[in-house]
Amino acid sequence: MAATRTLSHTVAVIKINNPPVNALSTPVCQALIKELAEVKKDPSVEAIVLCGANGKFSAGADIREFSSAARRTVSLEDINAEIESTTKPVVAAIEGVALGGGLELALSCHYRVAHIKTVMGLPEVLIGILPAAGGTQRLPRLIGIPAALDIIVRGRHVPATEAFQLGIVDEVVPSSAIAAAVQMARKVIGKPMDSRRLSTNAVQYNINVDAFLDTALEKAKRQFRGAQAPLACIEAVRASAQLPYQRGIEKERQLFASLWATGQPQAQQYAFFSERNVGKWTLPSGERWDNVRPCQIRTAAVIGLGTMGRGIVTSLSKSNIPVIALEQDTKQLDSGKKAVNSLLEREAEKLKKQGNSFAEGNGLGSVHFTLNFEDLKNVDLVIEAVYENMNLKKDIFRKLSSIMKPDAFLCTNTSGLNIDEIASVTNRPQLVIGTHFFSPANIMRLLEVVRGRHTSPTTIATAMSLGKMLGKVAVLVGNCPLFVGNRMLGPYLEQANYLLEEGYYPEEVDQALEEFGFAMGPFRMMDLAGLDVGWRSRMEKGLAGSGVPPGTPARQREGNRYCPLADMLCELGRFGQKSGKGWYQYEKPGGRHAHPDPWVRDFLAKYRKTYNIKQQAVHPEQILQRCLYALINEGFRVLEDGIASGPEDIDVIYNNGYGWPKHRGGPMYYASAVGLHEVLMVLEGYHKANPDVPSMKPSFLLKKLAAVGGPPIKEWRTQLGKLPNKL
Numbered sequence: 001m002a003a004t005r006t007l008s009h010t011v012a013v014i015k016i017n018n019p020p021v022n023a024l025s026t027p028v029c030q031a032l033i034k035e036l037a038e039v040k041k042d043p044s045v046e047a048i049v050l051c052g053a054n055g056k057f058s059a060g061a062d063i064r065e066f067s068s069a070a071r072r073t074v075s076l077e078d079i080n081a082e083i084e085s086t087t088k089p090v091v092a093a094i095e096g097v098a099l100g101g102g103l104e105l106a107l108s109c110h111y112r113v114a115h116i117k118t119v120m121g122l123p124e125v126l127i128g129i130l131p132a133a134g135g136t137q138r139l140p141r142l143i144g145i146p147a148a149l150d151i152i153v154r155g156r157h158v159p160a161t162e163a164f165q166l167g168i169v170d171e172v173v174p175s176s177a178i179a180a181a182v183q184m185a186r187k188v189i190g191k192p193m194d195s196r197r198l199s200t201n202a203v204q205y206n207i208n209v210d211a212f213l214d215t216a217l218e219k220a221k222r223q224f225r226g227a228q229a230p231l232a233c234i235e236a237v238r239a240s241a242q243l244p245y246q247r248g249i250e251k252e253r254q255l256f257a258s259l260w261a262t263g264q265p266q267a268q269q270y271a272f273f274s275e276r277n278v279g280k281w282t283l284p285s286g287e288r289w290d291n292v293r294p295c296q297i298r299t300a301a302v303i304g305l306g307t308m309g310r311g312i313v314t315s316l317s318k319s320n321i322p323v324i325a326l327e328q329d330t331k332q333l334d335s336g337k338k339a340v341n342s343l344l345e346r347e348a349e350k351l352k353k354q355g356n357s358f359a360e361g362n363g364l365g366s367v368h369f370t371l372n373f374e375d376l377k378n379v380d381l382v383i384e385a386v387y388e389n390m391n392l393k394k395d396i397f398r399k400l401s402s403i404m405k406p407d408a409f410l411c412t413n414t415s416g417l418n419i420d421e422i423a424s425v426t427n428r429p430q431l432v433i434g435t436h437f438f439s440p441a442n443i444m445r446l447l448e449v450v451r452g453r454h455t456s457p458t459t460i461a462t463a464m465s466l467g468k469m470l471g472k473v474a475v476l477v478g479n480c481p482l483f484v485g486n487r488m489l490g491p492y493l494e495q496a497n498y499l500l501e502e503g504y505y506p507e508e509v510d511q512a513l514e515e516f517g518f519a520m521g522p523f524r525m526m527d528l529a530g531l532d533v534g535w536r537s538r539m540e541k542g543l544a545g546s547g548v549p550p551g552t553p554a555r556q557r558e559g560n561r562y563c564p565l566a567d568m569l570c571e572l573g574r575f576g577q578k579s580g581k582g583w584y585q586y587e588k589p590g591g592r593h594a595h596p597d598p599w600v601r602d603f604l605a606k607y608r609k610t611y612n613i614k615q616q617a618v619h620p621e622q623i624l625q626r627c628l629y630a631l632i633n634e635g636f637r638v639l640e641d642g643i644a645s646g647p648e649d650i651d652v653i654y655n656n657g658y659g660w661p662k663h664r665g666g667p668m669y670y671a672s673a674v675g676l677h678e679v680l681m682v683l684e685g686y687h688k689a690n691p692d693v694p695s696m697k698p699s700f701l702l703k704k705l706a707a708v709g710g711p712p713i714k715e716w717r718t719q720l721g722k723l724p725n726k727l
């Protein structure tokens, strides 16, 4: 039953029942229409309470229906209008969540009572659309333009206490919201209802609405880089102030249809479901997310409190997991301790602003700092985050192996070293796993969970579950150099470097990719990460520095094309932000504002002259094709090698770890949207002209999928099923 009805005295309680989140699917909408019609004409009913089953009001429209063949036949706004115009008072009893269409439904009720732990909001913008069941017209009428705009454009979840302060709900209760709503319904029977019908009210404001919204629009254009939904939300809110309610609703619908035609909602909804699907991991042996039980992690330790370790400690502590934080000497320990304390203070401040405090005790109190490995021996799980050096990591794991209790999990935060080699020095390779956090680790949502050859299913389940506890999106990947995300970055950065050789400047390449929607172009990103990191690794591999065999041409390594520009910058001490100079110049070492550097232009001109390279005209389209198709081609290779279980996994990694614009779905989704044949043609053309760039040789899987007509991304797994799986 999509909705049920009971009677409490003269109050009819209509309960939405559609597990797991009471989404307003077509059957639910039909059931609501039926129940409403019946209670309206039932003389024994004087008031109505609308609520959701299983402690959840509703997470909104059923997103799956948007793209299904059976399009919605019932308009949610028509139901809302029907509720609002009812002469019997309707009270929404909000528990758990009231999101999107769920909150819009509640806004059409005459009163709202919320349980104190409820969150509510209009998060449609996060799935590429706008609240299109009257939300953009009713909310500003209730709480004014600035507060409504903030909620609608950011799509944020508003806690019940804040919702009460804003006037979204009439009462917040610590116990059953349904019982409180029934009580309220009985109290308001017979009271005048006109002012409670939001659509009949005018938006109240004492600001210059147009100027305010114009400023918001300009800010949103800069902030959301090509995403259309935030802009449409602003225009819909503008309509609430300028137009009568019905015309505002027409504008809302029109904006919804225009958004749909951009293709961005489909990409963002794909991203939404992909994020949920990656948690449902499966191994070739049949073990899966739902048949392997994770072990409970009650205590953890982190080794190394540098850039990553301090963020990981914060993340664990924020989730109320007591942590022991270990460093190699007093100086590093003090500096790590200071950093962790300051991060935790910031987290506490954030929570305070949201009206919360750490759920159980204070996260700060749960961190113990030490120099002594013995202190770690009883924790359930340890995460190593020392320098990226195999010998050092092996030393640490040897030590852990002898100290830790036998069932403790040993995790490494390496960004690309061989998990099997690290595991090989331990007495428990089945409990060793990669947990690759992203910087800053207390903020970035991505966690690559890297399975080694001997890693057990329980260890995988535990690492995946830890990711969830920390509020991360955990993606299971196989063990290969650099895993998934960083591996794909290689060919992308390689092409960015080649573009500089051929006549482009760092700011031109960055601009093209930032206009595409990336949070940061490749050169700003390299400056931020530190150019010396890659340089050291190239020196270790004998590609740069004194290890290069004498007589090797400057622009060639092992018979293939090589770009030495980044090495040359490092030799001059230009490491990026940390040294104040890199591909850009900064106001000071550690400065954050990148300015194009005339020195770099001069340096590139001299370089091209030395190697007699003719400068080409700038084509932003070419920048995109070269960099993005290189990245995508490597993504196909990752799939081909069985390192990720599907294209969705890669897309979730890029959306959450690498600043890929979510409104474009992810690199693999983008490839399918552009057309696999098109991607293949460009790669083939490039590779034919540049056979010395092996990374651009079209992958076998791309060719195979293009040959069968470039099927939609959800059908790629049929082809993948025939390939090896290294998970």
Ligand SMILES: CC(C)(COP(=O)(O)OP(=O)(O)OC[C@H]1O[C@@H](n2cnc3c(N)ncnc32)[C@H](O)[C@@H]1OP(=O)(O)O)[C@@H](O)C(=O)NCCC(=O)NCCSC(=O)CC(=O)CCCCCCCCCCCCC(=O)O
Pocket: 020, 021, 023, 059, 060, 061, 062, 063, 064, 065, 066, 071, 072, 076, 097, 099, 100, 101, 102, 104, 123, 124, 127, 130, 131, 132, 133, 135, 257, 260, 273, 276, 277
């Ligand atoms: C609710 C959450 C906060 C829960 O989080 P959590 O507990 O962590 O659980 P999850 O794993 O996230 O979710 C559990 C499970 O539920 C599924 N799910 C969640 N929400 C929805 C949903 N709204 N619809 C369907 N399914 C949902 C989720 O996928 C999981 O299932 P699994 O994948 O099988 O594991 C969290 O889930 C959350 O934040 N949810 C999303 C909330 C949200 O975004 N709500 C807004 C929905 S959109 C909406 O309400 C729109 C409106 O305002 C009404 C507009 C009317 C539009 C008219 C429709 C016309 C369509 C046709 C277009 C064509 C146009 C043209 O052609 O012109």
Ligand SMILES: NC(=O)C1=CN([C@@H]2O[C@H](COP(=O)(O)OP(=O)(O)OC[C@H]3O[C@@H](n4cnc5c(N)ncnc54)[C@H](O)[C@@H]3O)[C@@H](O)[C@H]2O)C=CC1
Pocket: 303, 304, 305, 306, 307, 308, 309, 326, 327, 328, 329, 332, 385, 386, 387, 388, 389, 392, 396, 413, 414, 415, 416, 436, 437, 438, 439, 529
């Ligand atoms: N910096 C980044 O953006 C990312 C780094 N990583 C990986 O995380 C790991 C750590 O990297 P960063 O935090 O950037 O390095 P970092 O150089 O900032 O910090 C490393 C810390 O480890 C400590 N350390 C070294 N030897 C130790 C020992 N024997 N015992 C205890 N502590 C010791 C050092 O004192 C230092 O504080 C590396 O494996 C790196 O590849 C992974 C993802 C992103």
